[in-house]
Amino acid sequence: MIYKFASGVAIAFFLAAFNFPQLGPYLLSSLYHLYPDGFPGLALLLLRVSLGWLFILHGYPKITHLQQWAESVKMPVFLCFLSAASMLGGGIFLIVGFLTLLATLPILGSMIFAIYLEVSASKPFVAQDPYLIPENQYKGPLGKGEPPSWEKAFMYCVMLIAIAVLGPGAYSLDALIFGR
Structure with a gap:
């Protein structure tokens, strides 16, 4: 379940970052709140x-x-x-x-x-x-x-x-x- 969620989040982030560059930093900061220990932990x-x-x-x-x-x-x-x-x-x-x-x-x-x-x-x-x-x-x-x-x-x-x-x-x- 966590793998599906994490991969969905990653795909959404990359799509949004390329299509809406102004959303990239917002998405990244919201992901850090979701995973306080960050991507290295994942x-x-x-x-x-x-x-x-x-x-x-x-x-x-x-x-x-x-x-x-x-x-x-x-x-x-x-x-x-x-x-x-x-x-x-x-x-x-x-x-x-x-x-x-x-x-x-x-x-x-x-x-x-x-x-x-x-x-x-x-x-x-x-x-x-x-x-x-x-x-x-x-x-x-x-x-x-x-x-x-x-x-x-x-x-x-x-x-x-x-x-x-x-x-x-x-x-x-x-x-x-x-x-x-």
Whole structure:
């Protein structure tokens, strides 16, 4: 619901600012009253919730198929459990913005290790576009798919570092409990 509202407000602001330049400052000041902590708080909320949801989506299948995942990456089950649990639990904590720094660090460790695994397997940073790969040269698990690379793990690291450095933002349990 908040996403629909925020995107509607953003679209209305841009349309009004381009069509009625004299309304731009008025709209902007009224939005600051609506969101007293400003757009940075909303941006951090969007980043935190999106990233948390993605890690839940990545962690849940890994924790429910732990043995199979451990065999596929050739790692001990215990290490795979720690990684999957950090993604699942850390994702939940990121969404609500609780103990945000402590939630980001274990996931960041998992992503750095994922980068290490990809680099040590000589995977490229950015894989060739799947549509440019000749037929029958690469098939993903469900047919043609994304070729292996470490780009995604790197981008997750960048986002986690941003949240760790900038904090959870005004719209979080951390801000509610510990103040700003």
